[in-house]
Amino acid sequence: MDQILVQTLHGLVNGMVLAMVASGLTLIFGIMDIVNFAHGDLLMLGAFVGASVLGVTGNYWLALLGAALVIAALGAVLQVTTLRPLIGRDPLTTILATFGISLVIQKYALWQWGPSVRRISEPVPGDFTLFHLQYPWYRIATAVLAGLILGGLWLFLKYGKYGIWIRATTQDRVMAQAMGIPVPLVYTAVFAIGSAMAAASGVLFGPFAGVTQTMGFDFTLRAFIVVVVGGMGNLGGSILASIFVSLLESYAAIVVSPAQAVIVSFVVLVLTMLFRPTGLFVPTPK
Amino acid sequence: MTAMPAARPRSPAVGYWIGFAVVVGLLVVAPLVLPPFWQRFATEILIWGLLAMSSDILIGYTGMVSFGHSAFFGLGMYGAAAALLTVKPPSLGLAVLYGLVAAGGAAVFVAYFATRLRDIYFAISTLVFSQIFYVIIFTWTEVTGGENGLTFGQPRLSLLGLGSDRFTPTTFHWFVLAVVLISYLLVRRITQSPFGQVLQSIRENEPRTRAIGYHVERYKIVAVMLSGLFAGLAGVLYAFQNKFAAPDFVFFVVSGEVVIFNVMGGMGTLVGPFAGAAFFLLLREGLSRFLTEYYLIPLGIIFVIMIIFLPQGLLGFLRRRLNA
Amino acid sequence: MLVLEKVDAHYGKSHVLHGVSIEVRSGEVVGLLGRNGVGKTTTLKTIMGMARRTGGRITFEGRDLHGVPPHGLAGLGIAWVPEERRIFRLLTVLENLRTGLDRAGMTPERREALLEKVYTYFPILKERRNQAGGTLSGGEQQMLAIARAMMLEPKIILLDEPTEGLMPRMVAQIQEIVHALHRDGVAILLVEQNVPLTLDAAGRVYIMEKGAVRHHASSAELRADQRVIHEYLGV
Numbered sequence: 121m122d123q124i125l126v127q128t129l130h131g132l133v134n135g136m137v138l139a140m141v142a143s144g145l146t147l148i149f150g151i152m153d154i155v156n157f158a159h160g161d162l163l164m165l166g167a168f169v170g171a172s173v174l175g176v177t178g179n180y181w182l183a184l185l186g187a188a189l190v191i192a193a194l195g196a197v198l199q200v201t202t203l204r205p206l207i208g209r210d211p212l213t214t215i216l217a218t219f220g221i222s223l224v225i226q227k228y229a230l231w232q233w234g235p236s237v238r239r240i241s242e243p244v245p246g247d248f249t250l251f252h253l254q255y256p257w258y259r260i261a262t263a264v265l266a267g268l269i270l271g272g273l274w275l276f277l278k279y280g281k282y283g284i285w286i287r288a289t290t291q292d293r294v295m296a297q298a299m300g301i302p303v304p305l306v307y308t309a310v311f312a313i314g315s316a317m318a319a320a321s322g323v324l325f326g327p328f329a330g331v332t333q334t335m336g337f338d339f340t341l342r343a344f345i346v347v348v349v350g351g352m353g354n355l356g357g358s359i360l361a362s363i364f365v366s367l368l369e370s371y372a373a374i375v376v377s378p379a380q381a382v383i384v385s386f387v388v389l390v391l392t393m394l395f396r397p398t399g400l401f402v403p404t405p406k
Numbered sequence: 407m408t409a410m411p412a413a414r415p416r417s418p419a420v421g422y423w424i425g426f427a428v429v430v431g432l433l434v435v436a437p438l439v440l441p442p443f444w445q446r447f448a449t450e451i452l453i454w455g456l457l458a459m460s461s462d463i464l465i466g467y468t469g470m471v472s473f474g475h476s477a478f479f480g481l482g483m484y485g486a487a488a489a490l491l492t493v494k495p496p497s498l499g500l501a502v503l504y505g506l507v508a509a510g511g512a513a514v515f516v517a518y519f520a521t522r523l524r525d526i527y528f529a530i531s532t533l534v535f536s537q538i539f540y541v542i543i544f545t546w547t548e549v550t551g552g553e554n555g556l557t558f559g560q561p562r563l564s565l566l567g568l569g570s571d572r573f574t575p576t577t578f579h580w581f582v583l584a585v586v587l588i589s590y591l592l593v594r595r596i597t598q599s600p601f602g603q604v605l606q607s608i609r610e611n612e613p614r615t616r617a618i619g620y621h622v623e624r625y626k627i628v629a630v631m632l633s634g635l636f637a638g639l640a641g642v643l644y645a646f647q648n649k650f651a652a653p654d655f656v657f658f659v660v661s662g663e664v665v666i667f668n669v670m671g672g673m674g675t676l677v678g679p680f681a682g683a684a685f686f687l688l689l690r691e692g693l694s695r696f697l698t699e700y701y702l703i704p705l706g707i708i709f710v711i712m713i714i715f716l717p718q719g720l721l722g723f724l725r726r727r728l729n730a
Numbered sequence: 731m732l733v734l735e736k737v738d739a740h741y742g743k744s745h746v747l748h749g750v751s752i753e754v755r756s757g758e759v760v761g762l763l764g765r766n767g768v769g770k771t772t773t774l775k776t777i778m779g780m781a782r783r784t785g786g787r788i789t790f791e792g793r794d795l796h797g798v799p800p801h802g803l804a805g806l807g808i809a810w811v812p813e814e815r816r817i818f819r820l821l822t823v824l825e826n827l828r829t830g831l832d833r834a835g836m837t838p839e840r841r842e843a844l845l846e847k848v849y850t851y852f853p854i855l856k857e858r859r860n861q862a863g864g865t866l867s868g869g870e871q872q873m874l875a876i877a878r879a880m881m882l883e884p885k886i887i888l889l890d891e892p893t894e895g896l897m898p899r900m901v902a903q904i905q906e907i908v909h910a911l912h913r914d915g916v917a918i919l920l921v922e923q924n925v926p927l928t929l930d931a932a933g934r935v936y937i938m939e940k941g942a943v944r945h946h947a948s949s950a951e952l953r954a955d956q957r958v959i960h961e962y963l964g965v
Binding site for chain 1: 465471519522523525526527529530531533534535537538541544545658662665666669699700702703705706707709710713714717
């Protein structure tokens with residue numbers, strides 16, 4: 121029983137972090153049809169930048185903000201230099217381009233920070249007791265923070281002029297342009313926002329398992345899965361799917377090793393693609 | 407009025423075949439003149455080229471991006487390993503057979519699920535499948551040796567019960583060259599056949615091909631199977647050369663590199679992948695001397711630049727010529 | 731004000747417009763008639779930069795539109811109401827309007843005033859302002875599309891078949907709107923298949939066939955001599 125409780129908490133917390141990662145990915149895909157292979161690596165880079173800022177300033181919040189801003193800027197530069205020229209071409213080319221960028225970012229991180237694992241210390245120390253279990257406070261705080269950030273994103277998209285610009289462009293790029301919305305700028309901004317979300321997730325996740333060059337790929341893979349399961353371009357769906365899949369994986373980890381528990385998410389993905397390709401939580405269009 | 411030039415021939419110009427013969431000739435001579443390191447290097451280029459060519463069947467001809475070739479490659483390796491470890495004396499033919507069956511089995515599995523999906527979903531699912539295989543191989547330590555993989559001895563060159571000599575690096579190179587040549591000619595025959603035409607038609611305009619009446623799924627399944635088999639063959643050859651099988655080769659990165667070879671060399675040409683593999687591996691060799699493991703930074707940048715400015719790849723200009 | 735000089739256009743390899751010359755002066759309502767598929771919509775799309783202009787020139791208030799990015803046209807004063815309406819289905823009516831309302835230089839007072847003005851023209855939109863665009867009926871969507879264009883306070887509206895598929899009562903309403911816009915001094919390039927409505931609303935009419943302009947006359951002339959209409963549109 122304790123196991124199940126702990127795993128439920130794990131699932132929820134991991135799900136919230138994954139939701140942040142996936143939200144950036146699904147926004148980017150929804151608006152410009154780009155599958156960002158480098159998303160997890162932007163997360164990883166964000167974690168490293170965050171760790172560095174933390175090392176210099178000792179302030180977790182500055183680390184979070186700094187990582188988000190730096191990676192947002194990087195994302196904007198990447199989009200303008202490598203992805204904008206590819207607009208209108210075969211979608212395959214953007215997958216390949218982001219894959220290439222992913223390789224470069226990974227090796228760059230290795231070069232810049234070396235192979236040893238970096239640490240991001242917990243922003244909130246101590247555990248809290250649930251029945252007779254101890255669960256670290258910072259993990260709960262992380263989930264809450266992720267929720268707040270996601271909430272902020274949702275508010276931004278729902279209200280406010282730029283949120284409308286983004287949603288209009290996502291639905292009908294051509295008509296949005298006809299209304300005077302500067303679509304190329306919107307694309308860059310969305311890519312920057314997605315990158316910032318990834319970077320912030322990296323900093324949030326930092327205390328969980330340390331910061332390494334390879335932490336990105338796992339997230340990229342899981343985020344892809346969750347975005348498909350939630351319905352590509354569907355923000356709410358990807359959040360639900362993140363929690364759903366993370367919970368399933370956590371429960372599976374009770375029975376099999378964590379390395380094998382990841383197969384659960386694969387199975388969910390395959391089933392979704394076969395039977396509900398528009399997304400598990402999306403009503404099948406008539 | 408000047409005479410019109412002769413109509414474009416259905417088969418590529420004699421020029422192509424002459425160039426081809428020259429390259430093959432060089433490859434035959436290579437082990438005799440190159441120092442051991444480069445000799446081995448040449449053989450490896452052939453093997454990776456074969457793997458990339460198998461991927462070209464899907465990417466270049468059918469228009470399906472696959473990130474799952476590492477699975478077929480790895481299973482070919484492990485299949486060969488299984489034969490060489492369990493059946494004494496180690497038999498070349500049996501190793502090839504086991505490897506092809508293993509890769510082929512995976513291909514059937516992937517084909518069944520994946521061909522129902524379009525484009526991006528297919529690509530993601532192949533990625534996921536290769537990771538599934540990776541996880542299974544990595545964790546099923548009793549059978550696959552887990553993280554450490556398996557080591558075994560090289561089989562002797564013996565075909566259909568004739569001959570029984572150990573391979574020398576030179577004869578092994580010729581053996582690989584022979585296998586690769588036969589594979590290339592076979593695949594070329596297939597892609598130029600009516601079947602191959604349908605694949606290309608699927609790549610150009612799938613809905614129209616379906617509307618004409620072709621059962622697109624069946625063609626895709628066969629394409630995936632073919633692709634998987636040749637990828638597995640490459641894995642078998644790699645196992646022979648290195649005498650070990652490791653899960654690293656099943657990891658997604660290998661699939662990614664294969665796709666890079668395709669893009670750099672030129673998709674839809676069958677020879678392009680070989681050029682791409684050679685280009686990449688030579689660059690890697692050269693760059694890593696100065697930059698050790700950071701060679702991927704400039705290499706990755708070159709790759710992205712090529713996608714933007716040279717999307718047809720190094721040999722892409724041959725694509726029209728080579729395909730009816 | 732808006733001048734197309736011998737414009738050629740291509741969709742991919744298809745040559746779809748041949749030497750089209752059209753002019754719309756400030757405050758004018760000009761009609762563009764022709765059967766289905768003759769290139770009327772293509773002409774509008776070429777002005778909007780969606781079809782590739784391969785010959786000729788398009789100028790607006792003397793300024794060559796070549797090189798103006800698609801999102802720059804609204805700022806110049808050109809609004810587009812497409813054939814399929816293309817309202818943003820997942821945005822509310824108000825949000826649809828805001829895509830045009832939220833422009834540089836719009837003070838809160840001006841915004842309120844513009845919104846109120848449009849609501850007077852289209853009371854039903856005010857009623858449905860928090861409903862998703864996709865839930866509106868065909869006629870309501872058409873009104874929303876026109877209202878959205880009005881948000882840009884344009885100098886010219888490219889109006890593509892606004893009465894297509896609408897009930898007679900709605901058609902009459904659209905006719906009223908066109909008149910009202912004309913009174914407001916907005917120029918309109920009206921693409922239509924509804925001949926009577928066009929002749930009533932427009933001062934001059936161009937008739938197209940097979941991607942080219944075949945005839946150009948005032949509505950009065952066309953009303954007087956029905957043969958031309960009969961020849962090109964078969965009505």
